[in-house]
Amino acid sequence: MIVRSRTAARLGGALVRAAARLRGFRSDRRGALAVWVALGLIPLCLLVFGVFDLSRMSVERRRLQDSLDAATLIAARSTATDTATLTTLGKAALTAELGQAATTASFVGSTNGKQVTGSASYTFDPIILGLIGKDKLTVGAQSVVVRAANNLEIALVLDITGSMAGTRISDLRTAATDLVDIVVQDIQEPYYSKVAIVPYSMGVNVDTYADAVRGAIPSSALATAAWNTGVTKTVSSFTGNTTSPVVTTSTAHGLAVNDYAMVFGSNQSSMNGKVLKVTAVGSTTKFTGANQSGTSVTAGSSGSVYKCLNSSCTFVFTSKASHVFQTGDQLKLTGITGLTTLNSATPTITAVSGLAMTSNLSPTASTNYVTTTAGANGTATCQSTSRSDISCANLNFTNASSSAKTLAISTCVTERTGTYAYTDDAPTTALVGRNYPASSNPCPAPKITPLTSDRTVLKNQISALDDGGSTAGQIGLAWGWYMVSPNFAYLWPSNSQKPAAYGAAETMKIVVMMTDGAFNTPYCKGVIAANAGSGSGSASDHINCNATNGDATAQAKELCTKIKAKNVIIFTVGFDVDSTAKSMLTTCATKTSQAYFPATGGELKTAFKSIAQEISALRIAK
Secondary structure (H helix, E strand, O other): OHHHHHHHHHHHHHHHHHHHHHHHHHHOHHHHHHHHHHHHHHHHHHHHHHHHHHHHHHHHHHHHHHHHHHHHHHHHHOOOOOHHHHHHHHHHHHHHHHHHHHHHOEEEEEEOOOEEEEEEEEEEOOOOHHHHOOOOEEEEEEEEEEOOEOEEEEEEEEEOOHHHOOHHHHHHHHHHHHHHHHHOOOOOOOOOEEEEEEEEOOOEEOHHHHHHHHOOOOEEEEEEEEOEEEEEEEEEEEEEEOOOEEEEEOOOOOOOOOOEEEEEOOOOHHHEOOEEEEEEOOOEEEEEOOOOOOOEOOOEEOOEEEEEOOOOOOOEEEEOOOOOOOOOOEEEEEOOOOOHHHOOOOOEEEEEEOOEEEEOOOHHHOHHHOOOOOOOOOEEEEEEEOOOOOOOOEEEEEEOOOOEEEEEOOOEEEOOOHHHOOOOOOOOOOOOEOOOOOOOOOOOOOEOEEEEOOHHHHHHHHHOOOOOOOOOHHHHHHHHHHHHOHHHHHHOOOHHHOOOOOOOOOEEEEEEEEEOOOOOOOEEOOEEOOOOOOOOOOHHHOEOOOOOOOOHHHHHHHHHHHHHHOOOEEEEEEOOOOHHHHHHHHHHOOOHHHEEOOOOHHHHHHHHHHHHHHHHHHHEOO
16 A cells, blocks of 8 residues: 555656646747757758759750750851851750750851851759749850851853743743852851853853953054155156156266156146156156056156165055064054154055064155155054964965955954863963854844853843844853962952962862753964854855864863863753753763753742752851
8 A cells, every 4th residue: 555655656756747848848938949950951941952953954055055066066057147047056066965955045146157056044943942933944055166168269151042032031031040148157267158151152251350261462662653754856847658668867866777666746637656667867857657557648747756675666564673573464553743644544464574564555645645644653453364373463364165254353252272272271371262243143242251150240241131143152162260260360450350379278169061952163373264054154254264262072071171171160061952962961970960951940049049049058168
């Protein structure tokens, strides 16, 4: 009993003490610190667990950077140079790389010509940081790809012959304009893209460059122009007749046997202007009138006798320096002082001796020619010739119909001949062929345009293309080569128009040759040859010699071989051509895939666009 009471007492005391302790906790204010500690653990936990979101940001940024690098590389490998196209290409590539996450991604592409820059951002949902109101996280990246590009030098060789009339020439203008828009880039640094234009028909019009490439019309500064020696004596009287006259002159007349002379100013008019040969001298001088009619004359008096420079008593022109004129050349005289009546005269050379050129011009052609000498400072220019080695203003020749014909020179040019027929040597080494066109097949008005990146200039030239004439495609092809040849660079007035050297780093030279028919116009001596093909004009407008270089198509094939040997890429376009032309153009192109054969105007435009796109693709090194 007692034991149970003690035990109970002890248990009761413990309960009382426990209850008192509990009452103490209720009144104890020291527990506020624990509350603040508990509240402080909340942001600490968020911060600790938020590291997972920050780590995810780093992972997503690396993922974005990898995807952006790939997308920017794809954009850079394209031919695009504008921001809109680069952005479209890059966005598509970035979407493919990021997959589902791409729905929140953006991409902007740009280029300075050599580098393509891609900028992108990507937004995703956080896990922990969203609990404190940060519902979106964004990462960004940038990638720069250096484009290994090429400079472009392109010559467009365009057929503007008569068969291109109507909608064909209109379609060609559109097609060529489209090509220019595609290949000539807005940004010309550090890589340029330039186009030259070579319109051709029966020849190529080189305009103001004609003198430099086919040779200027020869001329020579004159020292004197005279028909007599300056020995002049008064006639006292003469008797006899025109075939055997006897003339009395003043003493010391200076005439000798076998000299030739003329009498002017006599009151016996039948004696004036006659060529007389001295047979005896003395106080009375005897002549024979070798060129006279034999008509008897009565005695006369007065007048003067002039000692001639030659047996014909014709004008002799003395050049101040060496010249290229030969017997048979016709001269045009200008700028002569003293005897100004000679200006615009067109004497023909009958003999050449050093600087002296004897002509067929007689003093009887004008009473004003009767004088001792003409002044200096005049010029004799080659007016006409029958020669093939100089470019006179006119060419006299026998046509294929065996008739005499004269044609005037033009600013068009024809084939080179001889050793340099299939080379691009500078005109200072070998001139190109001159051209004497018939009025029925004239030199075309559209002219060459050297390399330029000015799209306005190029489009204006293209819009001016007009049709007419026969087809000298071999000449057009040669000039396509010349326009990108460094050997012709000195001709062009601006440095920006000068082609780069062959083999220049990061530079591509391209010729685009377009025709709508067979080549039918080869030349001989600057005139369409007798054996020219059908469609090249009538025999009356052809010269009576065959083509110096042979068939025009064969010439074109040889030119293609030489052009490609210089690593110039050739594209060809045969617009509705026959099988023979197709064969030649396929062989001419650098690759068979680079020969196009459109049959309609729409296909022509498509062909030019395809060529432009391929050229642009070639510009970017993959």
